[in-house]
Structures are given as structure tokens and as C-alpha cells.
Amino acid sequence: MTKKQKKVLIRIIVSAVLILIIRRLNIADPVLEFVLFMIPYLVIGYDILKRAFKGIIKKQVFDENFLMAVATVGAICLGDYSEGVAVMLFYQIGELFQSVAIGKSRKSISELMDIRPDYANIEDEDGNLIKVDPDEVETGSVILVSPGEKIPIDGIITEGETTLDTSALTGESIPRKAEAGDEVISGCISLSGLIRIRTTREFSESTVSKILELVENASSRKSRSENFISKFARVYTPAVCYGALTLAVIPPVILLIAGRQPLWGSWVMRALTFLVISCPCALVISIPLTFFAGIGGAGKAGVLVKGSNYLEALSKAKYVVFDKTGTMTEGVFRVNDVVTADGAPFSGEEMLKAAAYAECYSSHPISKSLKDAYGKEIAAERVSDVEEISGHGVTALVSGRKVAVGNDKLMEKLSLTVPKEEVIGTTVYVAIDGKYAGFIVISDRIKKSAKKAIADLKKIGIKKTVMLTGDIKQVADSTAMELGIDEVYSELLPSDKVSKVEELLSSINGKEKLVFVGDGINDAPVLTRADIGIAMGALGSDAAIEAADVVLMDDDPEKIAKAIRISKKCMRIVYENIYFAIGVKAICLVLGAFGAAGMWAAIFADVGVMVIAVLNAIRALSVKNM
Amino acid sequence: MKKTYKIEVDCANCANKMEEAAKNTEGVKDAVVNFMALKMTVEFVEGADPKEVMKKVLDNCRIVEDECEIYL
Numbered sequence: 001m002t003k004k005q006k007k008v009l010i011r012i013i014v015s016a017v018l019i020l021i022i023r024r025l026n027i028a029d030p031v032l033e034f035v036l037f038m039i040p041y042l043v044i045g046y047d048i049l050k051r052a053f054k055g056i057i058k059k060q061v062f063d064e065n066f067l068m069a070v071a072t073v074g075a076i077c078l079g080d081y082s083e084g085v086a087v088m089l090f091y092q093i094g095e096l097f098q099s100v101a102i103g104k105s106r107k108s109i110s111e112l113m114d115i116r117p118d119y120a121n122i123e124d125e126d127g128n129l130i131k132v133d134p135d136e137v138e139t140g141s142v143i144l145v146s147p148g149e150k151i152p153i154d155g156i157i158t159e160g161e162t163t164l165d166t167s168a169l170t171g172e173s174i175p176r177k178a179e180a181g182d183e184v185i186s187g188c189i190s191l192s193g194l195i196r197i198r199t200t201r202e203f204s205e206s207t208v209s210k211i212l213e214l215v216e217n218a219s220s221r222k223s224r225s226e227n228f229i230s231k232f233a234r235v236y237t238p239a240v241c242y243g244a245l246t247l248a249v250i251p252p253v254i255l256l257i258a259g260r261q262p263l264w265g266s267w268v269m270r271a272l273t274f275l276v277i278s279c280p281c282a283l284v285i286s287i288p289l290t291f292f293a294g295i296g297g298a299g300k301a302g303v304l305v306k307g308s309n310y311l312e313a314l315s316k317a318k319y320v321v322f323d324k325t326g327t328m329t330e331g332v333f334r335v336n337d338v339v340t341a342d343g344a345p346f347s348g349e350e351m352l353k354a355a356a357y358a359e360c361y362s363s364h365p366i367s368k369s370l371k372d373a374y375g376k377e378i379a380a381e382r383v384s385d386v387e388e389i390s391g392h393g394v395t396a397l398v399s400g401r402k403v404a405v406g407n408d409k410l411m412e413k414l415s416l417t418v419p420k421e422e423v424i425g426t427t428v429y430v431a432i433d434g435k436y437a438g439f440i441v442i443s444d445r446i447k448k449s450a451k452k453a454i455a456d457l458k459k460i461g462i463k464k465t466v467m468l469t470g471d472i473k474q475v476a477d478s479t480a481m482e483l484g485i486d487e488v489y490s491e492l493l494p495s496d497k498v499s500k501v502e503e504l505l506s507s508i509n510g511k512e513k514l515v516f517v518g519d520g521i522n523d524a525p526v527l528t529r530a531d532i533g534i535a536m537g538a539l540g541s542d543a544a545i546e547a548a549d550v551v552l553m554d555d556d557p558e559k560i561a562k563a564i565r566i567s568k569k570c571m572r573i574v575y576e577n578i579y580f581a582i583g584v585k586a587i588c589l590v591l592g593a594f595g596a597a598g599m600w601a602a603i604f605a606d607v608g609v610m611v612i613a614v615l616n617a618i619r620a621l622s623v624k625n626m
Numbered sequence: 627m628k629k630t631y632k633i634e635v636d637c638a639n640c641a642n643k644m645e646e647a648a649k650n651t652e653g654v655k656d657a658v659v660n661f662m663a664l665k666m667t668v669e670f671v672e673g674a675d676p677k678e679v680m681k682k683v684l685d686n687c688r689i690v691e692d693e694c695e696i697y698l
Contacts, residue, residue, distance in 0.1 A: 288662055
């Protein structure tokens with residue numbers, strides 16, 4: 001608690017104790033009772049009264065302080081001393097609670113995003129480490145990061161190896177290996193070894209600064225619910241106040257005309273009850289707080305939402321359009337299958353080894369994928385007589401055996417017949433010692449979680465999933481089939497993707513939203529065009545972060561459904577709060593008008609509702625098991 | 627031109643009132659108050675002097691909410 005809050009707490013305790021004592025005393029003398037009750041009243045309410053007075057001077061009559069002052073002073077004038085004082089007391093308790101709760105959630109959300117590095121280590125001429133402000137490090141300098149420290153600035157490792165904890169950025173708990181030559185992004189924590197990094201950006205341009213800026217500004221883009229509630233508050237308070245005035249005057253006058261007792265006191269009391277209910281803070285606070293907590297919670301799960309409005313839109317997503325390469329697939333060519341010919345005298349492993357050896361001097365992506373799949377050190381001295389036949393493949397002598405690796409044309413040239421394989425991807429044939437040995441399939445692999453990601457989307461009520469790709473029809477169709485995607489459009493140019501998305505947008509009704517998910521490479525225009533653009537694995541790509549509305553910090557497609565679930569939870573809380581707060585206030589207004597709800601009920605409608613709404617809002621922070 | 631200022635205000639509705647007051651200040655094209663982050667982002671009218679305008683913004687905000695602060 002801050003000093004200010006502690007002071008209020010002390011005032012609350014003192015006045016509460018005083019009220020209890022005075023009530024116990026059962027004072028018969030009304031003047032003495034009044035004087036005694038004035039002590040706790042002033043202790044708890046002096047600042048409200050002061051502000052109300054200032055408000056009157058500045059003609060701000062719908063100010064909450066003014067409303068509370070009028071309501072309580074009115075109650076006291078009518079002789080309800082303890083009620084007047086108690087209402088002021090509860091009002092202050094509510095305000096205190098609100099300010100503590102908001103301070104807490106502000107803090108917990110900023111801790112959540114506690115990725116700001118405080119310093120960078122650089123070496124001076126004598127090799128001593130000095131700590132400097134990351135802002136002062138120039139691009140191209142070498143910084144040192146010890147185990148347990150945050151990487152302050154984006155760069156490339158020049159020396160050393162380590163494992164990186166990226167959980168603060170991606171929500172992913174498994175550490176990642178990094179060694180010399182690898183690009184690293186700021187905000188990760190180096191866990192195991194000392195590394196030297198040559199920075200490639202300035203601090204202000206680094207990932208960590210970008211993310212912080214984005215999160216801090218997110219709640220400035222207000223959602224429609226927030227705008228609704230602030231407009232509502234602007235109308236609500238004056239409306240209820242005029243209602244109070246009407247209630248205080250009209251019924252007694254009518255009663256008077258009808259020749260009955262006007263009961264001024266009772267009607268004025270009801271009017272004062274209205275004033276207490278008219279305070280709008282419970283309504284106004286809970287909605288932005290929910291969004292703030294929701295955005296913070298999403299950030300913790302590795303989903304950066306750039307504004308409350310996008311979180312709101314995301315909850316209405318009904319159509320999800322994907323890019324294929326890099327989004328649903330890994331975007332890297334890899335060996336997918338190794339098949340030896342019938343009766344071949346060696347295992348797939350041996351054939352792969354032979355192929356990798358034969359290709360060891362080549363820099364073709366396919367050779368690289370073969371070498372990656374083999375995975376072991378290649379003893380290049382065992383390879384001789386390498387001959388690359390352009391457009392065909394490679395032949396070489398590997399440990400004295402003749403190995404040929406290439407396409408069907410190469411096999412034809414060696415007058416070998418090969419079975420025609422119906423596979424998705426590129427087929428590489430291998431012949432050893434002049435005999436056909438088998439084939440290796442190289443393709444872009446579908447991400448492990450892609451299938452589950454699509455199933456999850458279906459589960460949460462997405463009507464249609466669509467895949468757009470520049471890839472050939474055969475590959476696209478089989479990928480879509482395997483993943484269970486409803487519609488697929490292949491062989492598209494980047495500009496075709498935009499028009500396809502526009503076509504889809506025009507076919508859906510306005511309340512349903514279309515999400516486009518891409519990896520941020522070449523699809524910035526589509527990201528902008530869709531209702532919500534989600535860029536995945538976009539860390540370090542400025543263009544994608546710029547164009548997207550939601551950024552997934554790693555490239556796991558399951559996060560798409562997770563992001564939508566988070567947004568739905570957040571919106572559910574928002575609506576709960578709106579209906580609850582407005583509902584309770586409306587009920588209390590009606591009951592108050594008929595005299596069935598007194599000031600106690602009114603103060604509950606104000607403070608109690610706010611406390612519950614704030615507690616409910618904070619639930620949006622929790623995104624575990626979602 | 628857009629500038630962001632740190633602010634100090636106690637309640638959410640007061641923040642909304644400040645936003646309204648800032649919006650209605652001469653020289654301000656648009657203003658957004660972010661209560662959760664305690665920030666005010668002001669977009670100035672072309673050619674307006676932010677320093678002069680912000681003084682007026684603060685005055686107007688003080689009218690609707692006496693105990694608010696904008697750190698200029």
C-alpha cells in the first residue's frame with residue numbers, strides 16, 4: 001500500500017471504531033448525538049467534502065464527491081446520523097479497495113512483462129567488465145552475457161554457447177540451445193554459459209523494447225465495450241440525478257394536491273439513495289481493467305495483443321485463414337522419408353549416409369537437408385571423384401563404392417529403372433554400385449501441432465478454416481487434407497491472397513470476424529486487410545509486428561486457438577461485469593424509488609458491485625490451462 | 627504530432643473526464659487517456675505548440691478533476 005492508501009485505511013479504522021462506540025452509548029440528547037457523530041463523519045469524509053466544495057465552484061455538479069457529499073449531508077439533515085456517516089465510510093472503503101486492487105493488477109501485469117533489461121556488460125580496454133545502460137550501446141559492439149542474465153540487445157553470438165530461456169517472450173518453457181553464429185533476441189535469459197554477442201540493433205530497436213512499447217500502448221486502443229461504458233456513464237449519472245430531483249419533489253407535491261401527508265422526509269431520503277447509486281465508478285473501472293488483465297495474461301502466454309479492440313474482435317472470430325509455408329508447415333526442407341528398394345542389402349540409415357557423403361561438397365538446399373538428416377560428422381577425405389551433373393544430381397566414390405544421388409533423369413542416364421513414386425515433395429533416388437538402392441523424400445514438414453491446432457479451432461466454434469498458398473495444388477491439397485482444413489486455394493501470388501481474403505470478407509456478415517494467420521514474410525498486406533491479422537513466430541521481424549494486430553511470439557499454431565480462447569474468456573468477463581453492474585444498479589434504483597432499498601442497499605450497489613467486478617476482472621489475468 | 631504524457635489520477639471515471647476535457651481543448655486534435663497505464667496520448671493540431679496546448683489541457687483537466695496531474 002502506498003502512503004496515501006495507508007492514511008485512508010487509518011481514517012477508515014478510526015471512524016469505524018468511533019461509530020461503534022457512539023452507537024453503544026445510546027445518547028438521548030439529539031444535539032450531543034449530532035456533535036459526536038460529526039467527529040467520525042469529518043474524519044472519514046473531510047477530503048470528499050473539500051473536493052465537493054471545489055467542484056461546486058467549478059460547476060462540476062455530477063462529480064462523485066459532490067454526489068456523496070449531498071447524499072450524506074442530506075441524510076444527516078434528516079436526522080439519520082449513523083446512516084450518513086456509514087455511507088461515507090463504505091464509500092471510502094470502496095475507493096481504497098479500488099485503488100489497492102488497481103495498483104496490484106498494474107504491478108502484477110508489469111511484472112508479467114518484466115523483460116526490460118537494466119544493463120548491458122561490455123569490456124573496456126583492460127578486459128574489465130563494466131555495466132552500462134543498454135541505451136548507450138552502439139550497434140556492432142560486443143556485449144557479454146553471463147549465465148542467469150537477460151540478453152539486453154538483439155545480436156549474433158560470436159563466442160560461447162548456452163541454453164536460452166525464452167519463456168518470458170514466448171511462454172514456451174523448454175530452453176533452447178544457442179551457439180556461435182546464432183542470432184539471439186533480447187529478453188531471453190541465458191542459462192548455462194558465458195556468451196559474447198555482437199549487437200545488430202540499437203536497444204530502442206531491439207525486440208524487448210518493441211514488445212514493451214506494444215504492450216504498454218495496447219490498452220490505449222479502446223474497445224467498443226469500453227467506449228460504450230464511458231458514454232453510458234456520461235449519460236447515466238446526470239439521468240439518475242435528475243431522477244433523484246424528480247423523486248424528491250413530484251410525489252410529495254402530488255400527495256399534497258391529493259390532500260394527503262406529503263411525507264417530504266421519506267421522499268427526500270429516497271432521492272438521496274438515488275444519488276448514492278448514481279456514482280458510475282463501478283461500471284467504468286471494471287471494463288478497462290478486464291481488458292488490461294486480459295492483454296497481460298495473453299502476453300504471459302506468448303500472445304501479444306496490440307489493443308483492447310483486437311481482443312474484442314478476436315472473440316468474434318468465425319473464419320480463420322492460414323498461410324501454408326511457415327505457418328502450418330515448418331518452412332524448411334527436410335528429409336521426410338527414407339525408403340530402400342526391395343531386397344537392397346543395406347538399411348535406410350546406411351543409404352542416407354551414402355547419399356549425405358556423396359553430396360557433402362554441394363551447397364544445394366537438398367544436399368543440406370540430407371546432411372542434416374544424417375546428422376553426424378562427415379569424413380570428407382573418404383569421398384573422391386565427385387561429379388555434379390547439373391539438373392540431374394551427383395555421383396561420387398564413397399569409401400570405394402560408387403554412389404549416385406539425384407532425380408529420375410540421373411537414374412535414366414545410368415540406365416537404371418526406378419519405380420514411379422506418388423509422394424508429396426521432392427524424390428531423390430539413390431543408386432549404389434550401379435544398382436538402384438531406394439529413394440529419399442524431401443519436403444516441407446507439417447508442424448507437429450498443426451493438426452491439433454485445426455481441431456482446436458473447430459472445437460471453439462470456428463465455422464470455416466481456409467488455407468492460402470503459393471505452393472502447387474498437389475502439395476496444398478494433401479496438406480489441407482491431412483490437417484482437416486475445409487478449403488484450400490493453391491498456386492496463388494501474394495496479391496491473389498489479398499483478393500481471396502477480400503472475397504471471403506465480402507461473403508461473411510458484419511458480426512463475424514475473419515482472422516488471417518501468416519508468418520509475417522510477404523504477407524503484410526493480407527495481415528492488414530483481414531479483420532484481425534495474426535503474425536506468428538514474428539519475433540525479430542519488424543514488418544510483421546508492424547502489420548499484425550496480434551503477434552504470436554513463437555511459431556506454434558496451437559496458440560491461435562489459445563489466443564481466441566483468451567479473448568473469449570476476457571469478453572465473457574466484460575459482459576458479466578457490464579450486466580452485473582448495470583443490473584444491480586437498476587434493481588437498486590427501482591427498489592429505492594419504492595422505498596424498499598435504503599442507503600445501505602445503495603452503497604452496496606456502488607461499492608459492493610465494484611469490488612466484485614474488480615475481482616472478476618482480475619480473473620482475466622489467469623490464462624493457465626487454456 | 628503525437629505525444630504521450632504520464633498522468634496521475636485516482637479513478638477510472640475521472641480518467642474518462644480528463645480525456646473529454648483534453649479532447650475539447652483548443653489545439654488538440656485527439657486525446658486518449660489510458661487509465662491502466664496512467665498515460666495520456668495527445669495528438670496536436672497541425673502547427674500547434676505542444677507546450678502551450680498542454681498547459682491549457684492541464685487547466686481544463688483540473689476543472690473536471692481537481693486532483694489530477696499531468697507530468698509535462
